[in-house]
Amino acid sequence: MTDFRNEPFLELRRAHERDRLIAALDAFDAAPPIEVPVIVGGERRVDPTAASVDPGMPDRVVAAATTATPAEVDAAVEAAGAAARVWGGMPAAERAAILARAAGELRSRRYELAALAVRECAKPWVEADIDVCEAIDFLEYYSRRAVLLDAGPELIQLPGERNTLHYRPRGVSAVIAPWNFPIAIATGMTAAGLATGNAVCLKPAEQSPACAFALVEALERAGVPAGAIALLPGEGDVGAALADHPGVHTIAFTGSGAVGLEILRRAAEPRDGRRHLKRVVAEMGGKNCLIVDADADLDDVVPAVLASAFGFAGQKCSAASRVLVHERVADVLSERLRGSLETLLVGQAETFGTDVPPLIEGASRDRVERVVAEAVQAGAEAERVRRLPDGDGFFSAPTVVFGAPPESFVVREEIFGPVVTVEPVASVDAACDIVDAQAHALTGGLFSRNPRTIAAVARRTPVGNLYVNRGTTGSMVGRQPFGGNRLSGTGTKAGGPDYLLHFVEPVVVTENTVRHGLAP
Amino acid sequence: MPDTLVTAAAPPVDLEPQLLALGRELSERRSPLHAATRGAYDRAMALAASDPQLRAALFRLVDVAPACAGSAELAEHLAAYLEELDEPAPPVALGTRAATSPLARRATGRVAATLVRSMAGRFIVGESVAAAAPVLGRLWQRNTAVTVDLLGEATVTPAEGEAYARRCHEALISLTAASKAWPERPLLERDGIGRLPRVNLSVKVTALTPLTRAEAPDRGRLDAARHLRALLRRAKELNAHLHVDMESMASRELILELVLDLLDEPEFADGPSTGLVLQAYLRDSEELLDRILERTAAAQRAVPLTVRLVKGAYWDHETIEAAQNGWTPPVWTDKAESDRCFERLTRRLLDAHPLVRTAIASHNLRSVAHAVAYARHVGLQPRDFELQVLRGLGDDLQDALAAAGLRGRTYCPVGDMVAGMAYLVRRLLENTSNTSFLASRASGSDLEELLRRP
Ligand SMILES: Cc1cc2nc3c(=O)[nH]c(=O)nc-3n(C[C@H](O)[C@H](O)[C@H](O)COP(=O)(O)OP(=O)(O)OC[C@H]3O[C@@H](n4cnc5c(N)ncnc54)[C@H](O)[C@@H]3O)c2cc1C
Numbered sequence: 001m002t003d004f005r006n007e008p009f010l011e012l013r014r015a016h017e018r019d020r021l022i023a024a025l026d027a028f029d030a031a032p033p034i035e036v037p038v039i040v041g042g043e044r045r046v047d048p049t050a051a052s053v054d055p056g057m058p059d060r061v062v063a064a065a066t067t068a069t070p071a072e073v074d075a076a077v078e079a080a081g082a083a084a085r086v087w088g089g090m091p092a093a094e095r096a097a098i099l100a101r102a103a104g105e106l107r108s109r110r111y112e113l114a115a116l117a118v119r120e121c122a123k124p125w126v127e128a129d130i131d132v133c134e135a136i137d138f139l140e141y142y143s144r145r146a147v148l149l150d151a152g153p154e155l156i157q158l159p160g161e162r163n164t165l166h167y168r169p170r171g172v173s174a175v176i177a178p179w180n181f182p183i184a185i186a187t188g189m190t191a192a193g194l195a196t197g198n199a200v201c202l203k204p205a206e207q208s209p210a211c212a213f214a215l216v217e218a219l220e221r222a223g224v225p226a227g228a229i230a231l232l233p234g235e236g237d238v239g240a241a242l243a244d245h246p247g248v249h250t251i252a253f254t255g256s257g258a259v260g261l262e263i264l265r266r267a268a269e270p271r272d273g274r275r276h277l278k279r280v281v282a283e284m285g286g287k288n289c290l291i292v293d294a295d296a297d298l299d300d301v302v303p304a305v306l307a308s309a310f311g312f313a314g315q316k317c318s319a320a321s322r323v324l325v326h327e328r329v330a331d332v333l334s335e336r337l338r339g340s341l342e343t344l345l346v347g348q349a350e351t352f353g354t355d356v357p358p359l360i361e362g363a364s365r366d367r368v369e370r371v372v373a374e375a376v377q378a379g380a381e382a383e384r385v386r387r388l389p390d391g392d393g394f395f396s397a398p399t400v401v402f403g404a405p406p407e408s409f410v411v412r413e414e415i416f417g418p419v420v421t422v423e424p425v426a427s428v429d430a431a432c433d434i435v436d437a438q439a440h441a442l443t444g445g446l447f448s449r450n451p452r453t454i455a456a457v458a459r460r461t462p463v464g465n466l467y468v469n470r471g472t473t474g475s476m477v478g479r480q481p482f483g484g485n486r487l488s489g490t491g492t493k494a495g496g497p498d499y500l501l502h503f504v505e506p507v508v509v510t511e512n513t514v515r516h517g518l519a520p
Numbered sequence: 521m522p523d524t525l526v527t528a529a530a531p532p533v534d535l536e537p538q539l540l541a542l543g544r545e546l547s548e549r550r551s552p553l554h555a556a557t558r559g560a561y562d563r564a565m566a567l568a569a570s571d572p573q574l575r576a577a578l579f580r581l582v583d584v585a586p587a588c589a590g591s592a593e594l595a596e597h598l599a600a601y602l603e604e605l606d607e608p609a610p611p612v613a614l615g616t617r618a619a620t621s622p623l624a625r626r627a628t629g630r631v632a633a634t635l636v637r638s639m640a641g642r643f644i645v646g647e648s649v650a651a652a653a654p655v656l657g658r659l660w661q662r663n664t665a666v667t668v669d670l671l672g673e674a675t676v677t678p679a680e681g682e683a684y685a686r687r688c689h690e691a692l693i694s695l696t697a698a699s700k701a702w703p704e705r706p707l708l709e710r711d712g713i714g715r716l717p718r719v720n721l722s723v724k725v726t727a728l729t730p731l732t733r734a735e736a737p738d739r740g741r742l743d744a745a746r747h748l749r750a751l752l753r754r755a756k757e758l759n760a761h762l763h764v765d766m767e768s769m770a771s772r773e774l775i776l777e778l779v780l781d782l783l784d785e786p787e788f789a790d791g792p793s794t795g796l797v798l799q800a801y802l803r804d805s806e807e808l809l810d811r812i813l814e815r816t817a818a819a820q821r822a823v824p825l826t827v828r829l830v831k832g833a834y835w836d837h838e839t840i841e842a843a844q845n846g847w848t849p850p851v852w853t854d855k856a857e858s859d860r861c862f863e864r865l866t867r868r869l870l871d872a873h874p875l876v877r878t879a880i881a882s883h884n885l886r887s888v889a890h891a892v893a894y895a896r897h898v899g900l901q902p903r904d905f906e907l908q909v910l911r912g913l914g915d916d917l918q919d920a921l922a923a924a925g926l927r928g929r930t931y932c933p934v935g936d937m938v939a940g941m942a943y944l945v946r947r948l949l950e951n952t953s954n955t956s957f958l959a960s961r962a963s964g965s966d967l968e969e970l971l972r973r974p
Binding site for chain 2: 005006007008009011012013015018125126294295296297298300302303328336338339340342343345351352353355449450451452
């Protein structure tokens with residue numbers, strides 16, 4: 001197997017690549033909405049009852065999804081349990097080869113899949129392409145890591161005994177995926193389960209069933225056996241039923257803190273005569289701070305704040321949501337941020353150059369608007385982009401909030417929208433104290449040109465991913481293993497060398513090799 | 521990679537002897553030591569060239585200097601950079617120790633600040649056009665034309681774009697006023713095609729607009745067009761030359777199309793004199809030249825476009841960005857390929873005379889001598905092509921060119937230190953990179969070796 005390399009992004013600075021994407025989108029729009037089936041044990045049932053729509057033009061139906069019934073959830077887990085024995089019994093290298101083929105399937109459809117992400121989730125082109133690449137990366141990376149893991153670690157060996165440690169698949173993994181990285185995150189959690197020999201039941205976000213379906217199609221075409229992958233579209237109740245199912249061994253979840261904690265709580269309760277402890281890999285929210293020291297290069301800080309706070313309209317768990325800036329440069333930075341807000345193009349995801357697309361749904365937009373209104377009521381000043389597109393897309397104006405009271409909602413809670421607060425601090429230490437006081441610890445940012453400051457912050461920060469002198473989003477598989485601490489998650493690192501350990505159980509075999517005093 | 525273009529336009533074999541003679545002549549004519557800043561600067565550069573880690577530390581110091589509130593803070597940074605070295609060189613250990621007591625720290629900081637200022641002073645002509653004017657006048661007097669570049673911080677807001685445009689207008693006006701007093705210099709003021717403006721301003725499009733988006737060149741182009749159109753009108757009214765610098769790949773399409781489109785507009789059919797830049801380090805620079813020549817031929821402007829040929833100043837940036845994104849680098853990876861491409865483009869540009877005016881911008885004696893030899897070979901007069909150098913890097917070459925009766929122009933950055941940092945760091949990087957012509961010469965490489973065909 002070749003060494004892992006991140007899938008190259010499309011070089012969108014070249015016109016011919018952009019033209020190919022536009023052609024792919026035209027083809028996508030010319031086709032009827034995608035019909036997303038329930039897939040259980042390789043069988044498909046199509047009876048659409050729910051629709052995913054283009055957040056930029058909600059009249060446009062992107063996909064019509066079939067909703068999984070409770071009986072289908074049961075059947076899927078049961079089929080998965082049976083398939084897991086076959087799939088898990090296969091040599092790791094064979095499974096890896098199949099997953100690498102699935103990566104190839106995605107690769108061969110990358111323009112079309114990017115178009116799908118543009119339509120179903122309003123991912124602007126650059127980010128839609130990154131989402132496809134990251135999905136490919138997860139398949140390629142985890143399949144390689146699984147082969148390495150399969151070899152097992154070295155143990156101490158003394159004469160007369162042979163010690164081995166190997167990892168067994170845990171059985172059935174439930175994957176509950178979000179819509180904000182509609183292909184990548186679903187693929188990552190699914191690939192981790194499959195690569196380690198588990199069967200996977202995938203419950204996609206109701207906002208992005210077609211993206212998940214594309215993944216399942218790729219896996220099926222690549223040769224993942226029927227039953228080892230199930231697709232269970234639906235709302236939260238489907239996810240809850242799946243996570244609760246006694247036949248599920250591992251739950252991989254990415255989403256809101258409330259749901260994640262509920263999953264963790266229920267997973268811990270021994271019920272239904274279960275013979276195993278469920279393991280939960282949960283990736284939840286963040287309240288991410290970007291610290292700007294007095295010696296920072298503001299030429300770099302401004303674009304990094306814009307990209308981190310407003311990229312994909314702030315709908316990333318890694319998004320920067322508080323800028324903690326040294327008081328010596330606070331006025332200058334604030335002034336430049338205010339001015340730079342005007343440079344943001346709020347627009348349709350399909351328009352090259354759009355900086356801020358619509359939010360995923362009307363409810364999100366309304367929530368963000370409420371947060372901003374409350375902040376203003378509490379005495380804060382909200383600087384907002386004034387030009388929004390016409391039409392009924394779920395657009396929300398990018399907003400920088402100054403002077404928000406420390407206890408206000410906008411300062412304390414995750415917003416998941418294009419809103420960032422700016423708060424002057426007396427020192428980097430004071431900023432670290434603020435970060436330390438938070439319940440969340442997902443990503444953090446630091447702009448400083450002093451190596452000592454960088455080392456000190458790196459030592460004391462609780463966050464899972466600290467980004468220095470760059471934006472806080474855009475982790476790469478294998479290069480920036482991603483995941484948060486504290487209430488942000490279970491401390492697991494997607495795209496990292498130890499992620500797969502959460503999907504396996506270690507077994508140690510010790511054999512006495514001495515026979516009548518003779519050791520071979 | 522098979523390169524049919526090389527064979528198609530291979531240099532005539534008989535060019536080499538003249539080229540070598542020219543290279544030797546220019547080398548001999550180089551003025552001895554230049555400027556008062558040499559001592560500290562040379563020592564710093566020698567130190568930097570000797571050790572890549574030290575080089576990095578030095579650049580980071582220069583980079584952070586304007587953001588430091590005082591000499592103690594600068595010393596604190598210096599000490600932190602030096603701490604990161606694997607094995608501190610003796611003077612470095614001194615620096616680390618010096619930063620321990622507050623008094624010593626301020627002293628170290630002051631020394632560092634002086635060093636940084638002296639480096640800046642070498643590359644930056646003055647804090648303002650007014651302050652720079654006497655220097656520009658002296659250069660002109662010594663038979664070297666100039667182009668002024670207004671240094672600026674990155675433009676991230678529309679207001680910053682406006683402010684830069686305003687500074688450009690003011691610079692055109694005050695340079696016009698200042699240049700009235702300059703004595704006549706026939707070589708610099710007229711070529712075989714016509715009059716050459718005395719006032720010459722280089723502008724950066726990314727400083728005019730905060731809307732550079734690599735994947736959406738039209739956004740920045742439409743925004744920058746307003747400003748650039750106004751500047752072209754101003755230049756036309758004042759009979760000045762406006763040169764649009766080329767930057768990184770993120771803005772390349774934006775800039776190229778912006779300039780070519782504006783020059784198609786009827787009001788600019790008869791002026792002003794305008795230029796753009798072709799970067800030979802780009803793998804597709806030959807196709808870019810095709811595009812430029814086609815559009816220029818079609819436009820049929822009364823004043824020909826000037827093309828400044830350079831190797832390209834963003835080599836590290838392009839290489840790193842490509843590696844991080846998994847792209848084939850848009851630039852050549854072997855220095856000699858850039859040099860050869862530069863020579864191919866030189867010949868094509870000089871062949872295209874008088875459709876375009878050519879300015880060869882390089883400090884590489886081989887590249888320059890090649891251009892001069894080829895120009896002679898195709899029968900061009902010295903006034904019919906220009907040779908350009910950067911202030912602080914090409915000062916000795918600039919004097920040699922003037923002494924040899926060639927038409928030279930020096931690119932003169934103007935602005936304060938904060939604004940100049942990115943520029944300064946790029947120049948320092950270039951000057952100490954081990955592939956650079958100037959670094960090779962400084963380290964004592966043999967002249968014949970330096971003049972050898974790449
Ligand atoms: C008057 C003037 C104006 C300029 N304007 C611009 C401008 O608008 N835009 C711009 O981009 N640059 C501009 N430059 C800078 C120019 O591009 C070069 O960076 C600089 O002149 C050094 O090149 P050289 O020929 O003098 O030296 P040399 O030492 O011969 O060449 C150095 C150059 O070679 C290239 N190089 C280095 N390493 C490698 C490698 N491993 N593989 C391939 N190529 C390599 C790089 O381009 C590097 O700058 C200008 C230069 C001058 C003199």
